[in-house]
Amino acid sequence: MRLLLVEDNVDVAETLVGYLQRQGFVVDVAATLAIARHAMRDGSFDLILLDRMLPDGDGVSLMGFAEQIGRPQRFIVLTAMAGIDDRIAGLEGGATDYVVKPFEPRELLARIRTALRHPLDAPAQVRVFGPLRHDVDHGQFFIDDQPLVLRRGEALVLEALMARPGMLVQREALELRVYGYDKSVNTNSLESQISRLRGHLARLTDQVRIQSIRGLGYRLSDR
Structure with a gap:
């Protein structure tokens, strides 16, 4: 929770x-x-x-x-x-x-x-990018309906990218999303999360990749 x-x-x-x-x-x-x-x-x-x-x-x-x-x-x-x-x-x-x-x-x-225990009156939220699907309510990811099992940091990165599919997500926003608002971040920490996440995606699909935008951030790409 x-x-x-x-x-x-x-x-x-x-x-x-x-x-x-x-x-x-x-x-x-x-x-x-x-x-x-x-x-x-x-x-x-x-x-x-x-x-x-x-x-x-x-x-x-x-x-x-x-x-x-x-x-x-x-x-x-x-x-x-x-x-x-x-x-x-x-x-x-x-x-x-x-x-x-x-x-x-x-x-x-x-x-x-x-x-x-109080239910929230909200429709199920599902985000889709190519074969990649994010069940927002349950925090689960799927590629072609096959579960994509990720560590917490990797899941938070992918969650942020899926919220803006195909669009730039600034590095600072990703660091805040993964590491919180009150923690100092090692410069290589986010790159490590991105690298592992790329490996997971590559093993299951060649239709989605994480593109680096030099000096700015990252985005999901279908090319």
Whole structure:
């Protein structure tokens, strides 16, 4: 399960990420609304943990943004805003749950698991490029209906490329997608992911390849 934590307090974010990773979750962190919107456009999350008091505005606005871009989403608000009007604004805005800081991590974990049982009212998302198919909802890839088994980093690269088939995806965007918003990246790390992914594709098809655009990024090509 993949979560997005929208939180600008570094200590809170680090503590929560460490705890949730130990529980088996993959967690990305966004410290601002702008970064969170970028992540929501380009990524797929099972649930978003959302602070309200962010440097560039109220986190509640992300719920409307999810509707605007047609990406239904589960939200749990994590905030120090404890007033009844604050709670009502969060829940009526679309939050699945509203948790007031400080909170017990085990209780948050229980609330996350409960929220994940709530179905999202969204049609199945399937992206196709030649013989390559991406089942977005289940995070699975197929070539001519044969499963393409990838490591997490490779899958995130291909997911980003499939979101813009045939179009340039900038290197920086791919690094953010694979390594998150708060990690330094070795210059050779992305190339290693791309190289392994090219090998997987070449073994199953000659109709799809990953083209390097020198100094800019990569794109999926059918030539």
